[in-house]
Amino acid sequence: MAELTRERWGKRSYFIFAALGSAIGLGNLWRFPHLTYSNGGGAFLVAWMVGLLAIGIPWLIVEYGMGKYFQKSAPGAFEGIGKKWEWLGWWPVWVAFLIDTYYCVVMAWALRYIVSSATVAWGMGTAGAEGAADYYFGTVLRLSGGPGEIGSIVPELLVALAIVWIIIFLVVQKGAASIGPVSQWVMITAWVFLVVLVIRGLTLVGATDGLNYYLQTDWSKLASGDVWFAALSQIAFTLSVGMAGMYAYGSFIKKRGDVNNNAFITGFGNCATSFFAGFAVFSVVGFLMQTLSVPIEEVSSSSVGLAFITWPVAISMLPGANALFGIIFFVCLFLLGLSSAYFLAYGGVISPLMDKFGWGRTKTTLGVCIVAFAIGILFTTQGGLYWGPDILDRAVAFYGLLITGALSCIVIGWVLPVSRLREFVNETSDFKIGPWFDVLVKAVIPAVLIFVLVYGGFMNDIPNSYAGYPRWASNAIWGTLVVTLILSFILGSMKTKGRAD
Amino acid sequence: MSIEALVAAVVMWVVFIGGLSWCLSKWRGGGSEWEE
Numbered sequence: 318m319a320e321l322t323r324e325r326w327g328k329r330s331y332f333i334f335a336a337l338g339s340a341i342g343l344g345n346l347w348r349f350p351h352l353t354y355s356n357g358g359g360a361f362l363v364a365w366m367v368g369l370l371a372i373g374i375p376w377l378i379v380e381y382g383m384g385k386y387f388q389k390s391a392p393g394a395f396e397g398i399g400k401k402w403e404w405l406g407w408w409p410v411w412v413a414f415l416i417d418t419y420y421c422v423v424m425a426w427a428l429r430y431i432v433s434s435a436t437v438a439w440g441m442g443t444a445g446a447e448g449a450a451d452y453y454f455g456t457v458l459r460l461s462g463g464p465g466e467i468g469s470i471v472p473e474l475l476v477a478l479a480i481v482w483i484i485i486f487l488v489v490q491k492g493a494a495s496i497g498p499v500s501q502w503v504m505i506t507a508w509v510f511l512v513v514l515v516i517r518g519l520t521l522v523g524a525t526d527g528l529n530y531y532l533q534t535d536w537s538k539l540a541s542g543d544v545w546f547a548a549l550s551q552i553a554f555t556l557s558v559g560m561a562g563m564y565a566y567g568s569f570i571k572k573r574g575d576v577n578n579n580a581f582i583t584g585f586g587n588c589a590t591s592f593f594a595g596f597a598v599f600s601v602v603g604f605l606m607q608t609l610s611v612p613i614e615e616v617s618s619s620s621v622g623l624a625f626i627t628w629p630v631a632i633s634m635l636p637g638a639n640a641l642f643g644i645i646f647f648v649c650l651f652l653l654g655l656s657s658a659y660f661l662a663y664g665g666v667i668s669p670l671m672d673k674f675g676w677g678r679t680k681t682t683l684g685v686c687i688v689a690f691a692i693g694i695l696f697t698t699q700g701g702l703y704w705g706p707d708i709l710d711r712a713v714a715f716y717g718l719l720i721t722g723a724l725s726c727i728v729i730g731w732v733l734p735v736s737r738l739r740e741f742v743n744e745t746s747d748f749k750i751g752p753w754f755d756v757l758v759k760a761v762i763p764a765v766l767i768f769v770l771v772y773g774g775f776m777n778d779i780p781n782s783y784a785g786y787p788r789w790a791s792n793a794i795w796g797t798l799v800v801t802l803i804l805s806f807i808l809g810s811m812k813t814k815g816r817a818d
Numbered sequence: 819m820s821i822e823a824l825v826a827a828v829v830m831w832v833v834f835i836g837g838l839s840w841c842l843s844k845w846r847g848g849g850s851e852w853e854e
Binding site (some may be wrong): 329357359362525528529532533534575578581582586588589592644747748787 | 822
């Protein structure tokens with residue numbers, strides 16, 4: 318029955334663009350290039366490709382395959398294994414929901430900067446370069462002194478956040494039927510803008526110096542646990558697995574549709590985009606090193622520092638068309654974030670709720686968007702940066718994703734078991750995968766995720782408070798995990814009504 | 819651009835373009851069919 322009535326991707330290309338859109342996000346632009354530079358260049362790339370083939374793509378096959386096999390979103394898929402496992406499908410739903418609450422705030426910052434770029438509001442030339450950090454922290458965020466000082470709501474960010482959620486509502490209100498075509502145009506536009514940024518970057522003075530830093534190779538670093546940690550964690554976080562949504566996206570694949578090849582295309586396409594984005598980032602880094610006469614350490618950064626400080630500095634220093642390139646950069650950033658944000662909202666949260674409670678799409682979409690927006694208001698305050706993209710991010714996008722990912726692979730690997738899933742996806746895929754897949758899902762992926770969890774998480778955050786925050790603020794990480802786990806058990810114990818459509 | 823960086827860039831693009839080309843070659847319908 319579900320096969321006849323469940324929503325479907327109109328075309329295979331729509332699924333691929335939607336899956337690529339969900340995987341390609343802000344991290345491809347602001348995390349990957351800096352990680353490559355700071356972890357031995359070519360050596361990091363080798364570890365990263367090993368991670369893609371051994372962890373990333375098999376994990377994608379698991380999530381697409383589970384959705385397609387059970388014709389359900391994440392909770393329904395785990396309910397299909399056994400009612401006692403349904404909670405394990407709800408935990409990543411909470412991960413997706415909470416990530417989206419602050420991810421959309423970062424998109425609101427990007428929206429704010431699109432407007433600011435029209436006049437290069439942080440200033441031109443060296444004055445702008447010196448004022449970019451103050452503009453971001455002082456004018457845009459009006460940042461408080463720490464997580465204990467929430468301060469007041471920043472009105473411009475509140476308005477921008479409302480616009481972001483209205484756009485998400487409009488995109489997802491018709492489900493896969495609207496997400497597919499929108500994703501196609503969002504991704505093509507984002508790639509075109511990225512090409513423009515790379516061409517502009519490569520034609521700047523000093524660009525090759527930056528690229529030399531980006532791709533310089535220190536093979537000795539392959540013996541370092543830090544490099545493997547960086548590469549494997551980047552793979553775990555870049556493909557949008559472990560956030561429930563890929564189960565739903567997989568469940569919308571047609572009955573005779575492929576799984577294996579789609580996972581390989583998504584994995585390679587995502588990583589190629591990351592690598593390409595590094596050319597835009599490091600050509601600009603080289604340009605800044607030369608024009609400002611500073612060492613690379615002063616201009617190479619990651620995360621929000623790259624997007625909202627380094628890049629505005631570069632825009633101020635460009636020889637011409639500063640506003641145009643500022644708008645292109647921030648629109649590109651916004652589009653990359655948008656396709657991930659509506660994936661989290663629809664695949665991660667709305668579709669699971671529809672499957673569980675039989676609610677209508679419009680009502681569920683409206684409810685989720687309003688509640689997520691309301692929570693996001695907290696992160697538009699002066700202390701929002703600390704609580705959203707930092708502490709909550711650590712709780713859900715790091716610990717939540719890794720714990721639920723490892724547990725999911727163990728349960729799918731050993732309880733389902735995964736050989737059944739492999740036989741199912743092989744039936745309709747363009748090519749078959751062998752028993753090596755079972756080993757990866759049963760042992761390798763969980764082991765790697767636990768390594769990242771312990772090496773990059775518990776070993777730091779248990780003896781010391783996270784990022785030097787007061788212990789009470791750092792403890793919010795553990796509180797979030799416990800509360801979402803309890804809520805997952807409650808949802809998992811409730812009766813499933815089934816999707817109305 | 820240094821030789822080392824150039825080699826890394828070329829190798830990575832060969833991997834990506836080669837990988838995606840292989841995926842498309844496996845695509846039912848000869849690799850160019852976007853419809854199901």
